[in-house]
Amino acid sequence: MRFATVLVTSILSFLSIITFPAGGATTTLQLNDDVLGLIVFKSGFHSDPLKSLDSWNEDDDSPCAWRFVKCNAGNSRVSEVSLDGLSLSGKIGRGLEKLQSLKVLSLSNNNLTGAVNPGLALIPNLERLNLSRNSLSGDVPSSFSDASSLQFLDLSQNLLSGPLPDNIFQNCSSLRLRTLDLSNNAFSGSVPIGMSAVHNLKELLLNRNQFSGSVPPDIGLCPHLSRIDFSNNLFTGTIPASLQKLNSLNFLNLSFNFLTGDFPQWIGSQTTTAAAFEYIDFSNNALTGTLPATIGDLKSLKFLSLSENKLSGPLPNSLSGLASLSVIRLKGNAFNGTIPNGLFDMKLDEIDLSRNNLAGPIPPASSKLFETLQVLDLSENNLAGDIPAEMGLFGKLTYLNLSWNQLESRLPPEIGYFQNLTVLDLRSSGLIGSIPGDICDSSSLAILQLDGNSLTGQIPYEIGNCSSLYLLSLSHNNLSGTIPESMSLLTKLKILKLEVNQLTGEIPQQLGKLENLLIANVSYNRLVGRLPAGGIFQTLDSSAIEGNLGICSPLLTGPCKLNVPKPLVLDPYAYGNQNGAHDRARERSTNFRHHRFLSVSSIVAISAAAVIAAGVMVITLLNASARRRMAFVDNALESMCSSSTRSGNLTAGKLILFDSKSSLDWLSTNLDNVLNKAAEIGEGVFGTVYRAGQGQAMVAIKKLVTSNTLQYQEEFDREIRILAKARHPNLIPLRGYYWTPQLQLLVSDYAVxxxxxxxxxxxxxxxxxxxxxxxxxxxxxxxxxxxxxxxxxxxxxxxxxxxxxxxxxxxxxxxxxxxxxxxxxxxxxxxxxxxxxxxxxxxxxxxxxxxxxxxxxxxxxxxxxxxxxxxxxxxxxxxxxxxxxxxxxxxxxxxxxxxxxxxxxxxxxxxxxxxxxxxxxxxxxxxxxxxxxxxxxxxxxxxxxxxxxxxxxxxxx
CATH class of the missing domain: 1.10.510.10 (Transferase(Phosphotransferase) domain 1)
Structure with a gap:
């Protein structure tokens, strides 16, 4: 394959210097340029599992009949190459610069690795370039700032890193770029200034990176910008006032940064984008101040999220003038006053005003809200008054949370009318009265939390209709009567909390059939009798059953009371009596319970221990010689690495860094000094770990056991890059690797x-x-x-x-x-x-x-x-x-x-x-x-x- 690549490249270079007279011969040469250019480009792929490019034949006179290739009808030159989602592996090589009429190149959703080829910017007529959803690494080539025909550039969801080139915007006076998407990478540093030079830029997407510094102050000088997404970065400072000059801006997302200062009072004013704004998300920052009344002038606004900031003051009544609004999220601030009545007279899909200081009643809803509302969260406020009866008319509502308020209200019978409700959370909201029998008529409820109220009466038998319940919490109320047998129908139930009530009678034996139940608590009621024989109930600890009148358990020291017919004669020593033999009877009961347990669980535990111990001994004996051989191999490899280091052969491999931070540059020249015993910090099944560097540049390097690992760098590279994409606050990020057939190293962060x-x-x-x-x-x-x-x-x-x-x-x-x-x-x-x-x-x-x-x-x-x-x-x-x-x-x-x-x-x-x-x-x-x-x-x-x-x-x- 490599020989063929070199051969085809040589032929392509040779043909490029031959001069032909004008006429038909020129057309033939141009067709050969397209064919040979694509064949050279194809040679960069080392894996085509779907055989998508089998039709690409270098013997063809024209590529226009090839799959995934389109040609211009006028000159029969290739105009589009779209290879999206074909599971191709390899690198983006040469060849495409010969496709003089190529306008669209799309290679998204593959397994491409390596750097972005700077030569792509040299394709003279390229308008759309999509390299998203691959494993490309390294920097953005500065040559892209000179691609004067480029209108769409999508490099999102790769492993690209480092700062952006300083001249990426400054030298773009001729660039017709309309979309720049660099999201979901690992870019760092500040965003270069000079955006005003990109006169035609409409979409700028830099979200989910590690950009820092301030939001570029000249961002408002791109007059055609309609979409800006800088979310999930490390931006600081204030929201630039130049944004108010963007009369076409309809999408602005600055969420999950560290922005400070007051909420921009120019939002909605006459000189801003009031007519265009459709989406605003400033959530999870540190913004202060109040919402201006002019926010109600954003007549096109559909989505507003200001959650998790430090905003205060009342909610302006003008919010009810946002006729197009569908989602409003203001949770986690310090808003006070009452909820504007007009807010519940709109066609909203979601209302989240939780964790504020709002007071007063819940406003009555109109028929408009009945038809659309799906999420309503008013929890952790100071709301008072009744739960409006018309809430039961919310036909699309899936989530309702009114917890931690001061409602002092009854549950309206209409609460059971919900057809799609999955979460109902009314904890500690001052509820009184009884639980309606039809609370689960919709049968879609997964979480029902009514604990911490003053509810009375019985648990309705109809609770068994809640067939989708995952969590049922009725604790800390004044409920009475028996636990209904119908609870045994809640086969999906995992958490059951009934503690601190006035429940009486025995726990129904049928509840022992709840195989999915993980947590149950019935403490501090008036329950008696035996615990259910199956499920979790036989493993409940004393804290889950204590404080009752007479539950029969060896875990409890109190009396045991059974609800049994009079003619039935019981062993007076089975559960205790009232004639002074209580302690002896309880001791016999405890001994019986303990003895029966030893005959089952202890035997299983002892047997399991014996099996594991025997297994370890057998494996140890069988693999003693194998360990000696592996030790010999390890010593030999260590010797090879040492000799390679001395001879300079260690640098024959290449250090691949997914995140080209300057603090890791020293690794490329210091690998020889890494693998020494003094730097060793751990050893495991897969290899030995060494510590390298100092201070902020400290990294951990794992030297893999090379036996049984992938023997081809392409396969190794592909699998490691998949692991490198696993980014999460609770995962150690993989920064890069070093590979030779004899030595493989993984570079990751060091945990202090x-x-x-x-x-x-x-x-x-x-x-x-x-x-x-x-x-x-x-x-x-x-x-x-x-x-x-x-x-x-x-x-x-x-x-x-x-x-x-x-x-x-x-x-x-x-x-x-x-x-x-x-x-x-x-x-x-x-x-x-x-x-x-x-x-x-x-x-x-x-x-x-x-x-x-x-x-x-x-x-x-x-x-x-x-x-x-x-x-x-x-x-x-x-x-x-x-x-x-x-x-x-x-x-x-x-x-x-x-x-x-x-x-x-x-x-x-x-x-x-x-x-x-x-x-x-x-x-x-x-x-x-x-x-x-x-x-x-x-x-x-x-x-x-x-x-x-x-x-x-x-x-x-």
Whole structure:
């Protein structure tokens, strides 16, 4: 392939210097230019899995019949090449500059790597260039500032980095650029000035990068700009006043930056874009001041989001004049006063005014709002009065949150009319009266939270109609009567909270059939009798059932009362009596319960421990010689690397950096000094980790075990670039790699606080131990990182090695998952890797892998996560070896939970902790470590449950 490329390139160069007389021969040469140019361009692809370019034949006289190629009807020259979404791999090579009539080049959504070819800007008539959704790296070539015909440039969703060329705008006096999209990359530095030179620019999209400094003050000098998106960057300073000169601007997104200053009072004034604005998003900044009344003059405005700022003052009544508005989000500010009545007389899809200081009643809604409203969030304000009865007429409403207000209202019977409602949150809103029986007539409700009110009466039997319920919370009310048997129909239910009420009778035995239930609490009621035999109820701890009249459980010291017919004669010692033998009976009951448990759970735990211990011994013996051979290979490779370093051969490879920061430039010339024993900071299944650099330039370099890794740089490059796209606040970003057949290195960020393993188990006596808030932050952050890997990629990225040594901590103890997805660079999961995995991470390995089935899927990570959570809560290692026994942490905690003293497992070093958080977290961890993979939740579900567990009470003074 490389020989063919060189040959074709040589022929192309040769033909370019031959002179032909005028006439038909000139046309033939031009056709050959197009054919040969495309063939040379094709040779840059090393993989075409769909065989999309098979019709591209260098023997053809014309490419006009080739797939994905279009020609100009007038001169039969190629005018368009569109190769979008063909899974092509390789680089953008030469050849296209010969296509003199090419106007459109689109290569989006492929696996292209390497730098952006500067020669693309030399295509004389190119108008549209789309290279988005690839893995291109490096800088934007400065040659693009001279592409005078270019009208559309899309480089979004790549790995491009570094600052933009200083002259990208300044030398653009002849550039007809109308769209510039650099979003979803890793560009940094400030945005160069000189935008006024790009006279025709209409769309400027720089969102989701790392740009800093101020928003360019001359941005308002591009008279035709209609769309600006600078969101999710690091911009500071104020919103430039020059924006008010953009009379065509209809989309402005500056969200998720660090902008300060007052909200621009010129918004909506006569000299601004009042007639054009359709979309404004300034959310998640630090803007202050008030909203001007002139905002009501933005007659075309459809979307307004100012959430999470520091805005104050009343909401202007002029908001009701925004006839085109469909979404208004003002949450997380300090707005006061009342909600303008006219706001509920509009055709809005979403209203979010939560977390402000709004008072007064909820305005009555009109028929216009009934037809359109989908989301209504007025939570965490000071609203009072009744819940309007007409709310039940919101036919499209999916989310309703009125929690943390002072409504002192009854639930209107019409509340059950919702046909599409999935979330109803009315916590701590002063509700009185009973729960309507038809509250779930729509059967679409997934979350129902009515806790913290003054509700009375019975839980309606019709609650069983809520077939989609995921969370049901009725705690801290004055509900009475029995728990309805119909709750057993809630097969999707995962969280049930009924504590602190006046419920009576027995818990229906049918509730034991709720297999998905993870958390249940019925404490502090007037319940009696046995707990349901199945499901989670047999593993409830004492805090979930205490404070009742007579629940029968060995975990409780109080009396046991059974609702049984009179003729039935009971063993007087089974549950206790009233004749002084209570303690003896309870002791017998406890002993029976304990003895029965030992016959099942303890045997399983002991058997599992024996199997794992035996497996480790067998694998150790079988692989002893293999380890010796691997040690020999490692020593040989180390020797080769050392000799290569001395001879200068190490630099024969190339250091590829996805983020070309100046602070990493030194790596290219200092690799020889990196791989030394003094710099070693860790070792794992996939290789050894070294620390390199100083201060802000500190990085971690992993030297991979080269046996069993991909042997071709193209394949290695493709897989590593996929991992490099995994960007998340709880993932260690991959910065680059070094590759030769004998040596592969991965470059990533260095975590200043080290690993969770060191922080939890290897800290010095003088260092501060992790508190519960620290540990919960680590649990939730790790869950979010794994969820991103599992659910944001297709196929999912499986970590395969979740354990504390692979959870790194930044200066604020935020968790950063490292070493994710390295199984992708293995040619196969061989026995050496498996045996090394068992020996390096005992206790974290999912049982399906222990059976050598090698089914690497997301549920393996869920298992390892569950063990890690138990380790964080208890402070103990996942497997501990005594003189004559082996303690497996998950089995030990499960036993303690069933005995009712699971809190005895909690690490005392972390000080005070809230039981209402620790206990559900422990239970969730045990579900994650289920022996059956299908019984474990997904990481997305884990994140949802953790966020429900950690529901902070609002700070109310």
């Amino acid at each position: 606080q080290g690993s969770l393993q060191a922080k939890l188990h290897e800290h010095s006596p003088s260092s501060m131990p992790l508190t519960w808030p620290d540990r919960f932050k680590i649990v939730l952050g790790t869950a979010k990182g794994l969820s991103h890997l599992h659910h944001s990629f297709r196929p999912p990225i499986v970590h395969y090695n979740v354990k504390p040594s692979n959870i790194l901590l930044d200066e604020n103890l935020n968790p950063k998952i490292s070493d994710f997805g390295l199984a992708r660079i293995l040619t196969k999961l061989d026995k050496h890797v498996m045996s090394s995995r068992f020996q390096s991470a005992p206790g974290y390995v999912a049982p399906e892998l222990a059976c050598q089935s090698l089914r690497v899927n997301e549920k393996c990570d869920v298992y390892g996560f569950g063990v890690l959570v138990l380790e964080l809560v208890t402070g103990r290692r996942p497997v501990e070896y005594g003189e004559d026994n082996v303690v497996i942490l998950s089995d030990h905690v499960r036993v303690m939970l069933e005995r009712g003293n699971v809190l005895d497992c909690v690490d005392l070093e972390m000080g005070e902790y809230p039981e209402e958080e620790v206990l559900p977290v422990v239970k969730l961890a045990l579900v994650c470590t289920s022996q059956i993979p299908s019984s474990r939740p997904s990481m997305a579900e884990v994140v949802q449950i953790l966020e429900v567990i950690k529901t902070p009470l609002p700070n109310r003074m």
